[in-house]
Amino acid sequence: MTRIVTPVTDLLGTDLPIVQAGMSWASSCSTLPLAVSNAGGLGVVAAGPMRLPDLERTLDEMAAGTDRPWAVNLPLYRADADKVIDLLLERRPPVLIASQGGPRRYLGRFHAVGTRCLHVVAGVEHARKAADAGVDALVVVGAEAGGHPPPAMVATQVLVRAVTRAVASVPVIASGGVADGAGLAAMLALGAGAAQFGTRFLASTEATVHDAYKRAVLDAGVDATRTVGHGLGVIRALGNDFTARMLELEATGAEEALRRKMFQASTLKDAALYGDVAEGKVEAGQSAGLIDSVLPAADIVARIVGEYQSALAGLPPVIDA
Template sequence: MTRIETPVTRLLGTDLPIVQAGMSWASSCSALPLAVSNAGGLGVVAAGPMRLPDLDRTLAEVAAGTDKPWAVNLPLYRAGADEVIDLLLRHRPPVLIASQGGPRRYLDRFHDVGARCLHVVAGVEHARKAADAGVDALVVVGAEAGGHPPPAMVATSVLVRAVARAVSLPVIASGGIADGAGLAAMLALGAGAAQFGTRFLASVEATVHDAYKRAVLEAGVDATRTVGRGLGVIRALDNDFTARMLELEAAGAEEALRRKIFQASTLKDAALHGDVSGGKVEAGQSAGLVDDVLPAAEIVAKIVREYRAAREALPPIDDNSGSRLS
């Protein structure tokens, strides 16, 4: 199998520096994580919206379906997070990716069962605190990301470079990355891998409604909006829901009204029921770079081909040209 070795692949034991993002509903299943892990990347089960019996079954399916590394993503703010942690510890996932909370809540217990612990961060200060707490690596999320972008809205290229300069841990870049050229760019900035979310939304195995996948394919790079100021900002594809939220925000509507509209629309409505007009169609700006729905293993292979092409296209340095490099 093709290998691209980096600090992240050495840490996690994967063949490739390709991480499939943990996406609620889309990878709250075994099929997508298994396909990515078996193709050489890191497949990630999204535990966020899952009921305990469903999560229990899914983790057993993933463990039985691969001898490759795989991961679970856990937003620590979810209801019943402590019960989820207890369940995960029984399954001993090779990798835990945690977000929306402090690392000390889980770190020692997962290290005790041999798991690598990655923490999602949205800024340099966050990154330093997580590194000091003892996490094994960082997932650095930039403004282009779908779902929950960083509050300061710093671009991935800038934030990844800043974090790579600030800490000595392996870094996984996330946000606005859809192909092998993006992977090459993130590795050049100091990351050891890239996380792909929206690209894997448009996969055969992603368990979201076909209307959701079509909306991603039809989107341009300028088709997402950030809404929910003061409520937990999300990036989603432009639709009736985002238009209403932007209208209320521009008018300075009271928080109670904005919260009512914001909470009445859900990701589940879009992902499972196909309501791409009124639901939260969470996706990153990279939707404008996604043109097809493919099996996840083909997506991984395509990213590798694109990465090779991007590297080969870089101009060499000619030290014998007669000019001096300063």
């Protein structure tokens, strides 16, 4: 069995420092998370858009489908987040990854039932606060990430290094712009204990998004994404008719009410479930430009490990003159 041992793998009990991002609709199921966990990484159920009965069924499928660690991602802004928390406390997932809210809201209760608690942060100050609250690890999201990048748009390489220097006692999972084993090696070199892969796993056979969405990811270059919704909850998505209209409104100083109306008229669901890649929010990271194939998730994990080994072997040695 192949293992890469880091503080994160020791904490979570995984074989590999590879975390599949919780992606609404793409991993709001058991299929993709089970495949990643059974391959040695950490599969993550995206609870954000799931109805409670669907989430309950998925949690049962996860528990029955693997004896390896797995996680649930919960955005705390969800209107019925307290009901989701109650369900998760009953089901006791091995790992909780919470985002967009404070950790004190949930931390003590999940620690009491044995769940490891990871918190998503996008800056050094928030990282310090989460660490002081007692989280088990931090997921540090940089500007290259798809979906919701940090408002300050600090690049992953800089932000991860800043957080690992500021909060050295808490393991870090780096997220944003990582699509292969070379990226994993880079994040571990910066002091992270694992890397989170989102867009790479969008292009997997198990990801439950429309084929048109996956094709859009494969067709994208590294410069194909746009950030829109500034002041409204900025997102990074592939450029399309929707992002073009948003960028025009932002460039001409349109009133917030008009921008908000346009922003809310388009949804991730339109793109992910219905394949509307022209008008929907095709959320993806800059790493889409590094992806050229749709593969089974287990093959993606194995490929990342092989690329990681090649990256390490290719580093030049230190030569004493």
